[in-house]
Amino acid sequence: MKQNLKPVTKQFKKLFSYCLIINLFLAFIVFHAFGAVHIIYNDNEDNYGSGNPDNDMSICGSDSRNPIEFNIFVENIPQQNAYLAVFINDVDFDQGEYDEVFINGNSLGYAVGEDELNYSTLFVIPDLSWVQEGKNLVQIYVDQLYHTRWCATTQSGQLIIDEGSGTLPEQTRMYLNYITMLVIHNPLALHKAVHLI
Secondary structure: OOOOOOOOOHHHHHHHHHHHHHHHHHHHHHHHHOOEEEEEOOOOOOOOOOOOOOOOOEEEOOOOOOOEEEEEEEOOOOOOOEEEEEEEEOOOHHHOOOOEEEEOOEEEEEOOOOOOOEEEEEEEOOOHHHOOOEEEEEEEEOOOOOOOOOEEEEEEEEEEEOOOOOOOOHHHHHHHHHHHHHHHHOHHHHHHOHHHO
16 A cells, blocks of 8 residues: 555556456466365464464565465365465555565566555466475465555465365466466557457
């Protein structure tokens, strides 16, 4: 959250809206296709990996506890697909807040959202070896660009893997990866992808 910011252009708002719509579209497909969803709502880790919570689910970029971190535990490693969804409040993505998300030290991209609103960002995990049996560390580095300007609150994290009854065809999986990478890494290029839906 940041006050006294210049309003964004109508074009960017439109593209950002497309970004959010596509993100929800992805979430709908994946959550209906898979049955194995591992979810965490509370802090259960600190920056030292001790397994003790440091109460950093709601912090600003300047906080010494940055990044937000928590563990998601799974029983089996994925064989075909894996996704991470993070539900975060107050990510001012359209105003320049970049909160980078990692799983087990591997970057997945940036969470999206709006000022003081809740949004879920769905990431395709491109390398299944990034998901481990047992503990999986999720880190959210708040305000990667400025380190002092923005704050965010994580509501939950979900790891979706392919032990459920549904699977996604390879063509659909490639499409989801393509669209998701546009959403996360280059929202201004979304006009090239919107017409594909």
